[in-house]
Amino acid sequence: MNEVAIGTVILFSSLFILMLIRIPIAFSLLLSALTTAAYLGIPFFNLFQKMSVSLLSFTFIAVPFFIMMAQVMTDGGITNKLMSFCNIVVGRIPGGTAIVNILVSMLFGGISGSSAADVSSIGAMLIPAMVEEGYDADYSVAVTVTSSVEGVIIPPSQNMLFYALASASGISISTLLTCGYIPGLMLTLGLAIPALLIAIKKKYPLGKKYSMRENFRIMVEALFGLGAIVVVIIGTTTGICSATEAAGIAAVYALAVTVFVYKNMSFKKYVEGLKQCIPTMTMAMAIIAASGAFGYVMSYLKVPQNVATWLLSLTSNPTVLTLLLLLMMLILGCFMDMGILILLTTPILFPIATGALGFSPYHFGVVLVLAYGIGLCTPPVGTSLFIGCSIAKVPVEKVVKGFLPFYISMIICLLLLTFIPELSLGLPRILGLL
Numbered sequence: 001m002n003e004v005a006i007g008t009v010i011l012f013s014s015l016f017i018l019m020l021i022r023i024p025i026a027f028s029l030l031l032s033a034l035t036t037a038a039y040l041g042i043p044f045f046n047l048f049q050k051m052s053v054s055l056l057s058f059t060f061i062a063v064p065f066f067i068m069m070a071q072v073m074t075d076g077g078i079t080n081k082l083m084s085f086c087n088i089v090v091g092r093i094p095g096g097t098a099i100v101n102i103l104v105s106m107l108f109g110g111i112s113g114s115s116a117a118d119v120s121s122i123g124a125m126l127i128p129a130m131v132e133e134g135y136d137a138d139y140s141v142a143v144t145v146t147s148s149v150e151g152v153i154i155p156p157s158q159n160m161l162f163y164a165l166a167s168a169s170g171i172s173i174s175t176l177l178t179c180g181y182i183p184g185l186m187l188t189l190g191l192a193i194p195a196l197l198i199a200i201k202k203k204y205p206l207g208k209k210y211s212m213r214e215n216f217r218i219m220v221e222a223l224f225g226l227g228a229i230v231v232v233i234i235g236t237t238t239g240i241c242s243a244t245e246a247a248g249i250a251a252v253y254a255l256a257v258t259v260f261v262y263k264n265m266s267f268k269k270y271v272e273g274l275k276q277c278i279p280t281m282t283m284a285m286a287i288i289a290a291s292g293a294f295g296y297v298m299s300y301l302k303v304p305q306n307v308a309t310w311l312l313s314l315t316s317n318p319t320v321l322t323l324l325l326l327l328m329m330l331i332l333g334c335f336m337d338m339g340i341l342i343l344l345t346t347p348i349l350f351p352i353a354t355g356a357l358g359f360s361p362y363h364f365g366v367v368l369v370l371a372y373g374i375g376l377c378t379p380p381v382g383t384s385l386f387i388g389c390s391i392a393k394v395p396v397e398k399v400v401k402g403f404l405p406f407y408i409s410m411i412i413c414l415l416l417l418t419f420i421p422e423l424s425l426g427l428p429r430i431l432g433l434l
Contacts, residue, residue, distance in 0.1 A: 333375020
């Protein structure tokens with residue numbers, strides 16, 4: 001074996017071993033990069049410089065702002081108001097609470113941008129409520145967990161930001177976020193169809209009914225909360241401000257709404273919320289910095305080029321190669337956390353998709369994020385799946401069967417988005433962003 005082959009083996013085998021013995025992922029990435037650099041004779045200064053450069057990105061500043069906005073809105077009770085609002089819209093149809101669950105996940109995803117946050121907040125309230133109303137536990141968990149994936153592609157999406165950083169292609173964050181709206185709506189509809197059909201078949205109950213006066217009050221309160229989403233949408237799609245600036249404005253808006261409109265955010269509560277954000281922010285910063293060093297070593301070893309050469313040697317058929325990439329991403333998503341996968345594999349897969357397969361960088365971003373998002377719902381490592389099962393207090397093996405119709409629907413949505421680029425690129429083109 002030559003030096004490059006040995007270096008590649010050292011890089012990935014050391015990463016795997018470190019992760020296997022449960023070393024935090026940021027340290028695993030950095031230690032495997034340093035070990036390989038020592039073998040190859042790469043100066044450590046180069047790696048540390050790359051780590052600092054990774055954190056200097058203006059794009060990255062949007063991440064803590066979006067995390068803060070989500071925390072403030074959650075602490076301010078926006079989740080309850082969104083659920084009541086969605087109940088007015090779709091609650092009075094068969095399986096109404098399940099459809100409410102899916103719709104509120106779409107709206108809350110537009111605030112949190114996180115699948116795990118979606119399941120933790122919405123699931124904690126709706127899963128027990130659905131079981132109490134007579135819904136089966138596997139159905140309740142499946143609806144909650146799979147609908148949480150809407151949040152990974154509907155702006156503001158932290159994972160979209162990670163993709164933009166990892167691709168290092170200079171793509172517009174505002175345009176990339178805009179590409180997520182139609183796919184997010186499509187996924188919402190795709191999940192609502194099996195949820196409705198199963199609800200009709202099993203004769204699940206209707207959702208809660210409100211009086212006209214209550215309807216009006218709920219709608220007004222919810223609209224104030226949804227204003228944070230409007231700030232992000234208008235800011236990023238019209239070019240008034242960048243995604244990072246929109247994130248900052250939305251975070252301030254969220255604080256103003258919870259303090260002056262809902263009047264349930266005290267200074268002490270706000271400080272406690274910020275404290276809860278710190279671990280998430282620091283973890284994101286550490287992982288991005290470490291992945292910068294890891295990516296530098298991968299580039300030095302020409303791993304992306306070697307993987308591209310290997311894949312192209314398997315087949316020259318673009319459709320088959322695309323399906324192979326999708327299969328690879330779905331399998332990887334079953335075994336690793338989504339954010340890590342995006343940072344690790346985007347530098348490898350991006351040149352293949354945009355070069356050999358002719359994907360637009362924006363189109364591929366949506367496909368990659370959704371493919372890895374599906375992994376959040378699948379064993380053995382699916383984060384959202386385990387959170388949902390923990391809330392319902394049922395083992396994973398007892399609920400997986402109930403996920404099958406939703407898995408199928410998500411795969412169909414992924415294939416449609418992959419082979420019909422306009423589903424992702426159509427809206428940005430209409431708005432003149434592409």
